[in-house]
Amino acid sequence: MKNRANAKRIIIRMFYAVLVLLFLGPLSGLARDIAPVVSGEWLEKNLSAPGLVIVDIRKVESYKAGHVPGSLSAFYGSWVAKKNNNTNELLEPDDLFDLLSSLGITPTSKVVIVGSVASAPEQCFRTRVAWTLIYGGVKNVALLDGGMEKWLKDKRQVATDFSKAKESEYEGQLEKGINLSKEQILAGLGKAVVVDTRPPDFFFGVAKVPNVAKPGHLKTAVCLPSPWLLDGEGMMKKTEELAAMAAGVVGPDHAKEIMSYCNTGVFASGWWYVLREVLGYRNVKLHDGSMEELARDPNAPIVKYTWK
Amino acid sequence: MYKGVLVDKGLLESDPHFAQGCSFCHKGNEESQNKEAAHKGLMKRPSDDLETCAGCHEEIAASYKNSLHYTSAGQRHGVMGRFSEGELRIFDVKIFEKSCRSCHASCGDCHVKSPAIGGVSTGLLKGHRFVKKDEGKTCALCHGGRVYPEFTGEYGGVPDVHYQKGMACADCHSKGEFHGVGGPYTSRRDVKGRPACIGCHPAGQEKSKKAKTAHTMHAGKASCTSCHSSGNYRNCYNCHEGKGATSKPGFILGRNPRNKDIVTTLRLVPTVRGTFEEMGIKMENFDRLPNYWDAYPHNIKKRTERTRSCTLCHSERKGFLTKEDLIKDGSKANEELLVVPKSLTK
Structure with a gap:
């Protein structure tokens, strides 16, 4: 009797779980701990939020000239490999994990990508890095809306130091x-x-x-x-x-x-x-x-x- | 408005360099209201005359006077071994003084304004502020053909790991390499304390057994760049052959012409047999020096296809210079650089 009751409970729970999935299915991309696109206002308020890693993918020279305080430099070229005559291939997993480790990123980090929006390719460098992070097993990735140009236009805080991360040993699951x-x-x-x-x-x-x-x-x-x-x-x-x-x-x-x-x-x-x-x-x-x-x-x- | 031409007004009051007015360095007549009179004797590049800076920076100016950046002596040194005594005299008068020397860097080219390349400059670095360094706007331009684009990955490869970590030229290269070492010298190799990989990465500190074994086995036999250069770098062909020089990406391994016991990355230099023919120089000793020289590609990576696979060198011999690859009508000394890597033994 007890077993039958348990089985019934499990079936009812599964039924509700399926219902939830059906309704929220289209929004599954939103099941994340950070919005996929964040505003400068939000980022400025959350600069010190625990678990937040801000990654600046612009050229190192641009980063040094002025960046979001606390952001880490990881130039776009660091995120892709030229292989087999293809320009923008995925990094080998060990190279990707080394890069994530050097930035102190863990699978549960919330990563905000700061880039330039000056040209169409640069706009998409940001999403390409986001895709690479997600491939590497980091789920909570966001873009800074308007890029560094908007941040500067809004006269938000700018730093010229060179922030370094506390390195970690990245252990994530590739989303192949x-x-x-x-x-x-x-x-x-x-x-x-x-x-x-x-x-x-x-x-x-x-x-x-x-x-x-x-x-x-x-x-x-x-x-x-x-x-x-x-x-x-x-x-x-x-x-x-x-x-x-x-x-x-x-x-x-x-x-x-x-x-x-x-x-x-x-x-x-x-x-x-x-x-x-x-x-x-x-x-x-x-x-x-x-x-x-x-x-x-x-x-x-x-x-x-x-x-x- | 393009800011490269604008002087920051605030600087004029705050920076001691401007305490005695513009004409202190640029000459001309700042009292005159007439353009022609005001510009009479104007110096666009005041630091071409090192005395302009020597008034306050005496020691640096004295040393810089003998530096390769100022004398361009490295260009003469690189090619003079191919000349007879008579040819060297012609070279010095007709080519070195008139052509090579025109390329020297003044103090301002590194500290005030981007150097002009092909007559075009991007202008003042920061509104005429005197900066200690701004490698991306200074070094990157004169060394923009080979080194810097390799370093940033813009030459079609991947960025150097040191660039990725935020490092720039002056993080490895010392003041002596920029400002000279005091007395005259002819080659960058004459500067002591030049950067070397082992300066920061001494042997024995490898994290993995694989790296330790690889380093031990190749010590004294292969340069670091042989394995850690991530790929193609620029090689120059056929300079002054009447057609203009061309550059092509390539990755070449062979014996180091300065130490033939070591395999290293080689770069093809553009001097060919006919380079100075029009000036009456046949290069009597052309075959004394090779056309390929040891190169330090600035595209270093921890892992490359060669660190991942021993067979790439020891079985496929990928990248190794072969007799068939040698440039046509090149120096006879080129053949001494050919090397066949040992096959792997079990």
Whole structure:
């Protein structure tokens, strides 16, 4: 009798758990201890908050000229590796863990990324670092809205010292599923929603960067450019607007598998971050080799002069 | 407005450098209201004449007068071994004084204003403030062809681990290397106390057994950069050959021409057989010196493809200079740099 009662209790609990998951599913990206995008006002009030690590990814020279007090310098180039003729590959796990250790980051840290929003690539350097942190097992990652430019414009506190972290031994669990190989993204064509996050000229095939062998996009991919994420002031657009853009291009189904790519794996992280961390799409992945790697493959179906 | 041309007004009152007015250094006539008269005798780069700074910084100016930054003697030293005595005399008059020497750095190029490269300068460092150092705006420009872009990762590789940790040029390179060592000298190697990896990373302090073993086995046989240079660095081809020099990324391992017992990273220098032909210099001793010299790429990483895999060198021989790779019509001395790494034994 007692066993049957216990079993009934467990079933009821599971039923409620499923209900909660169903309702909160779309918001799973928000189940975090820090907002995915934080304002300068919030950051200034929380500079000394326990567990908060502020990482400045601008060039070291820019960091030295003035940075958010207490922030640590970890230049964008530290977060990517040039491998197999691809410009922005993920670091090897031991190198990534060394970097996280040197910054005193633990899997439970709340990491705020400070970067520049002066250019579209720089805007997405921030999301690429965020993606790398999440891949490394750090869940609570946030972007400083408006970047260092907004912080300076608002005349907030600036330091010129060189802050050093108390180093730790990082021990996290890699979230390998968010990174796609070339084979995986090619296999996803026609099944998953494949998102080309470059500006339309690149998608349509009338423009090409030198390190990409062929113009055009992966057949069946949809165009959703990452430079559209920010307004003219470098601030993240309102969530409702981002949600409408996403729903219009990738659809409203938050469970659908989505694969993002661009030229070299930088722009791809812009919409990856917004779709998963801001809007709550649950199954979003990124191919870091992107067109730089894909276009070298003669079997990759690349088309141009078409929106399909 | 572009701030590189604006003098910070507040500085004029607070900085003792300005106590005696602009004309104290820049000459000209500051009393005149007429532009032509005011600019008569104006010195754009007052510290080209070291006496301008020597009034207050006597010791540094005296030493700097003999430094490679000021004399450019290193450029002469690098190539003179290829000349006969007669050729060296022609070189000194026709080339060194007229061309190489024009590239010297004045005090102001490091402490006031970014140096002009190809005639273009980004202007004052901080509104004419006299700064102790600002490597990203000074060193980075003259050494922007090879060293600095390698250091920051902007030459297509990954940033040097020291840059990642916030270090800049003066964190490793001493004052002697910038200001000279007193008397005249001809090569940067003449400066004592130059940076060396073991200065900060002495052998025996390795954390892992793998690193300790690798360091022990390669001690005295391979330079640190052989394994810890993260990848391609700039190599220069065909300088003055009538076509203009070109640069290409590359990673080259071979014997160190200064100590052939050691394998190191080599960089191709641009001097080719015909470099000075138009000036009547055939380089009678061209074959005495190689075209590849020991290089210290500023793209150091703890882990590289070579620290991860012994077979890359000892089986695949990746990166090692081969007879087929040597530049066409290069120096005969190049062949002495070829080395075949030992195969791995069980």
